[in-house]
Amino acid sequence: MRTATNPFVFTGCVELRQALDVHALDERELLDRLREVPIDSIFFHTHGYFLRHRPFTTAWGNDFARWAAVEVRDQVLAERLAVVDPFAVETLDDLREELALIIDGHLRGLGAVVRLPFARGFHFQQSRLVEVPLGPSAISLREFRDGLAAVDASAIYLHMVHARARRGRGSSDFAEWLRTSLGLPALADRIARLDAYLTTLERVRGRLLNLVDGALEEEGE
Amino acid sequence: MSRIAEYRQVAPQGTVDIIERLAERVRGRRLLHVSGSRLGGGSAEVLRATVPILGDLGIDTRWEITGGDPAYYATVRALQAALEGGERVLTEDGLERYLAMNRVSARKLDLEADLVLAHDVPPASLVEARAGGRWIWRCHFDCSGAQHGAWAFFRPLVERFDAAVFSLPQYAHRLGVPAFILHPSIDPLSDRNRELTPREMQTVLAALRVPQDKPLLLQVGPFTRGHDPLGVVNAYRLVKKHHDVRLVLAGTAEDDGESLEILANLRDAAQEDRDILILELPVDAHVQLNALQRAAMIVLQKSVHEGFDLGPAEAMWKGKPVIGGATGGVAQQILHEVTGYIVRSVEGAAFRIRHLLNNREQIPRMGAAGREHARRAFLITRHLLDYLALMVHLAP
Numbered sequence: 001m002r003t004a005t006n007p008f009v010f011t012g013c014v015e016l017r018q019a020l021d022v023h024a025l026d027e028r029e030l031l032d033r034l035r036e037v038p039i040d041s042i043f044f045h046t047h048g049y050f051l052r053h054r055p056f057t058t059a060w061g062n063d064f065a066r067w068a069a070v071e072v073r074d075q076v077l078a079e080r081l082a083v084v085d086p087f088a089v090e091t092l093d094d095l096r097e098e099l100a101l102i103i104d105g106h107l108r109g110l111g112a113v114v115r116l117p118f119a120r121g122f123h124f125q126q127s128r129l130v131e132v133p134l135g136p137s138a139i140s141l142r143e144f145r146d147g148l149a150a151v152d153a154s155a156i157y158l159h160m161v162h163a164r165a166r167r168g169r170g171s172s173d174f175a176e177w178l179r180t181s182l183g184l185p186a187l188a189d190r191i192a193r194l195d196a197y198l199t200t201l202e203r204v205r206g207r208l209l210n211l212v213d214g215a216l217e218e219e220g221e
Numbered sequence: 222m223s224r225i226a227e228y229r230q231v232a233p234q235g236t237v238d239i240i241e242r243l244a245e246r247v248r249g250r251r252l253l254h255v256s257g258s259r260l261g262g263g264s265a266e267v268l269r270a271t272v273p274i275l276g277d278l279g280i281d282t283r284w285e286i287t288g289g290d291p292a293y294y295a296t297v298r299a300l301q302a303a304l305e306g307g308e309r310v311l312t313e314d315g316l317e318r319y320l321a322m323n324r325v326s327a328r329k330l331d332l333e334a335d336l337v338l339a340h341d342v343p344p345a346s347l348v349e350a351r352a353g354g355r356w357i358w359r360c361h362f363d364c365s366g367a368q369h370g371a372w373a374f375f376r377p378l379v380e381r382f383d384a385a386v387f388s389l390p391q392y393a394h395r396l397g398v399p400a401f402i403l404h405p406s407i408d409p410l411s412d413r414n415r416e417l418t419p420r421e422m423q424t425v426l427a428a429l430r431v432p433q434d435k436p437l438l439l440q441v442g443p444f445t446r447g448h449d450p451l452g453v454v455n456a457y458r459l460v461k462k463h464h465d466v467r468l469v470l471a472g473t474a475e476d477d478g479e480s481l482e483i484l485a486n487l488r489d490a491a492q493e494d495r496d497i498l499i500l501e502l503p504v505d506a507h508v509q510l511n512a513l514q515r516a517a518m519i520v521l522q523k524s525v526h527e528g529f530d531l532g533p534a535e536a537m538w539k540g541k542p543v544i545g546g547a548t549g550g551v552a553q554q555i556l557h558e559v560t561g562y563i564v565r566s567v568e569g570a571a572f573r574i575r576h577l578l579n580n581r582e583q584i585p586r587m588g589a590a591g592r593e594h595a596r597r598a599f600l601i602t603r604h605l606l607d608y609l610a611l612m613v614h615l616a617p
Binding site: 012014015021023059118119123124133150152153 | 233
């Protein structure tokens with residue numbers, strides 16, 4: 001049985017949300033505020049959407065698109081924002097710029113914007129993730145598989161989404177460990193290619209388990 | 222078995238493990254809740270459930286109550302109403318009485334803790350007596366539209382806290398301290414939400430004189446304009462032209478003229494139509510409301526006010542689709558077209574009810590999605606995670 005040089009420690013997380021006292025009551029204000037808010041807020045409203053909507057298919061992909069669809073009822077802008085895949089953009093600054101360009105372009109074609117009451121405005125937030133190591137750690141692919149199947153879904157988010165986007169890692173913690181500690185580069189590549197956009201954390205877990213089960217079969221376990 | 226272990230059967234997979242791990246990091250820390258009452262629903266209900274669990278988890282958790290004379294309570298009520306945006310007359314004498322009575326409470330109570338959570342208006346000015354630890358003001362209502370005079374008095378108090386916690390970002394008022402967001406929650410093991418046996422259901426519904434021979438539409442909530450029970454009756458009437466259903470409106474009447482007038486109108490409607498049942502229930506009718514929610518086919522929460530009623534979460538936990546008003550916390554709980562529908566009019570509510578009655582295969586599907594959504598987002602296990610994360614963050 002292949003064993004890792006370093007154990008993999010599954011870590012879950014709890015999201016502490018913080019209101020920023022920054023609000024947009026129409027699409028023009030959304031553009032202005034989007035350009036000003038801390039980058040953590042961009043992360044919260046895009047990548048963080050997957051943590052908050054984990055049991056269901058994420059219909060709009062990010063909070064900006066959802067707000068445009070549900071509150072402003074501007075389906076065109078909602079659709080344009082919804083197709084922005086945060087996992088395909090290299091940095092959060094690039095993501096902010098792409099969202100801003102879409103809204104700016106959309107506004108140029110609008111005569112007037114709809115003004116909403118305060119309660120229905122877009123209320124910018126950010127969050128702090130409190131990380132929680134979950135035992136036991138894994139040193140083999142079998143133990144990794146067992147841990148992956150049992151951990152809270154927030155661990156899938158932390159290792160798959162947060163690690164890539166917030167910690168500036170090119171690939172997820174899972175792929176990194178499988179490649180460097182367990183010596184399974186082919187499995188790591190397959191996991192790195194896994195598309196986590198517009199799906200749920202449970203479905204991502206299911207796909208990860210399928211890939212790991214395939215590798216266990218190849219290893220004769 | 223410890224209390225938290227009982228929640229393993231209802232919480233999402235892995236959640237209780239995270240609660241236990243987080244609790245290890247703050248074991249022995251002192252957490253103090255201070256509020257105006259131990260009675261009633263809402264925050265008191267959550268505290269009744271979470272305080273013993275946090276104690277079991279090794280956190281030295283206490284819950285103290287502030288109080289005073291009738292003038293103190295009158296000022297607290299007026300101040301809270303004004304902070305919620307209502308027009309009230311606040312006198313200097315009354316506000317001074319509020320501060321003075323809380324100074325007396327501060328001398329009587331043991332306020333030493335690593336983290337102090339002061340809930341709503343009654344204990345807020347205790348912060349003047351803070352000695353050590355971190356202090357948080359937990360605001361359970363919408364204060365974004367507070368009356369200017371009330372906020373001018375209250376804001377300096379809030380800014381003596383280290384942070385504030387609101388139920389929604391749009392409920393917060395501009396502050397110089399961090400504002401965290403925590404949704405309220407329901408206790409799945411309480412009488413209000415626990416599983417009921419068929420015999421219990423039959424007994425309770427028979428006692429309430431609610432027949433089960435027709436599909437039941439239900440709204441639970443006070444008979445106030447904010448909960449729009451008359452709008453629900455009008456939606457029911459539009460549906461009744463096409464479907465033989467029964468409407469139950471269950472709740473409490475407030476003792477103001479407006480609420481009594483609404484109740485009188487509802488009784489008139491029930492006189493004309495025997496399929497409209499108005500059930501005036503005491504505030505502790507938890508098992509009765511539980512049984513009604515479980516007996517309902519579709520639950521309505523057609524609120525037009527901006528509060529965070531947990532009726533949708535309770536109904537979703539019981540596997541019911543919920544049709545709710547597009548306001549504040551109600552809209553926050555319902556995933557539109559997944560766990561129910563968010564509507565903006567009487568006609569919208571009627572349309573969605575008819576849609577579900579004509580496509581009944583959607584009802585269990587939405588109900589199942591609602592139960593999972595409630596499990597993840599609105600159970601007290603999530604609230605415990607939030608409290609513990611706050612402790613780890615603010616009082617490590």
